[in-house]
Amino acid sequence: MQRRTFISRALAAAAVFAATLAGPLPALADALDSIKSSGKLRVAVPQDFPPFGSVGADMAAKGYDIDMATLIAEKLGVKVELVPVTSANRIPYLQTNKVDLVISSLGKNPEREKVVDFSAAYAPFYNGVFAPAGLDIKSTDDLAGRTVGVTRGAIEDLELTKVAPPSATIKRYEDNNGTISAFLSGQVEAVATGNVVAAAILERNPPKRPEPKFLIKNSPCYIGLGKNEPALLEMVNGIIAAAKTDGSLNKIAEKWLGTSLPADL
């Protein structure tokens, strides 16, 4: 009799122990609560995608996404734990509960929306036409008679080829470096490229500054979080909205992208 009680107690203890090992199940525990109770926010950030995330000479991560992660952790009152990810594994990291948030220049599309939830947009990411301030271009029609450099095969090449007026000359370069060099050496008047590439040019402080003229395709970055976490989603959206109002997000944009946030973000 006594022996049976001992065994059943042992079994019960083992079951509790096993449950502890398995950890909090994401679907059961509220993500926001578990972040607060653990005192740290685990964020998936890019490590090879400047200016969003890269590793500096001092081996410390830096970039737009890292500043964003730090800002959110600060507002939540917890410590930030940066988890470097690649663009291929950032969503699996979230799905397997290795991170609480993905802040990794993540764009929105229907396939992703099936498996993760998205916050409000926190960073601009767009393709457009860039040219020095003096050049008066407001739409594709204004490209008539002008030369525009693009990187061959890139989305902006395909889009611009479709819509540019016939008198516009599109020069197609092998890679972004060719496009940048052509712009800086004056071989083309304008470039169609991503705002990230334009930011990379601005970083070199060139005599010709590529300023955004008009958009070709807009796909801003969102923070990804687990499905059905309304409390966490609301919290993150609130922090983003506050950061937009008080100018701290704009400061991050100016620091890493070289330009202010677009008005529509």
Next chain:
Amino acid sequence: MHYIFDFSWVWDYGPVILKGLFVTVELTLVGAVAGVLLGILCAWIRTLGPEMLRPPVAAYVELIRNTPFMIQLFFIFFGLPSVGVQLSELQAANLAMIINLGAYSCEIIRAGIEATPKGQFEAGAALALRPLQTFRLVILVPALQRIWPALSSQIVIVMLGSAVVSQIAAEDVTFAANFIQSRTFRAFEAYMLSTAIYLLFAIALRQLLNQMGRWIFPKVAAR
């Protein structure tokens, strides 16, 4: 291994390919004619020309023969605008090819001149020809005849090397192949087609140069 070829895009991209062929042919013709003329001038300077011009010409030849063609092209296209020399991609490509072939053909032609027996120079002098006349009428043609096969090969090499001008957005055959590849993702077919175009053009160019050799040097044909 199973691959289904799809050449259905060829008709859509026909104009791109034709334009590419036109650009490659243009670059080759201008580059070959002007490059060989430049080579003859440099070879004359290095062998019989004024002493004071020899060091700069030697420096030019060494500079070009010891640096990659692509760097020469980038220097002209991306570098020179910094000092106010703005050339279009076709002008830059033409200039780079002329400068490049000029240096190589200088050395080839110089070998032909140096292999010319002294007696030929003396014969020219004996006929009361001035040195330049001697060069033009007595030396140059036999010298070119000697090195014609080597010069022909160099021209074909420069033609094939012109593929890199696609890097500065000059729209040659290679550009056409890359352009098609980036839009249809039919890399195998696109590069197969461009390979065939280069191969046929190279064979045709070599035939043309052989034929020209027979016209310019009639004695070879008679032998």
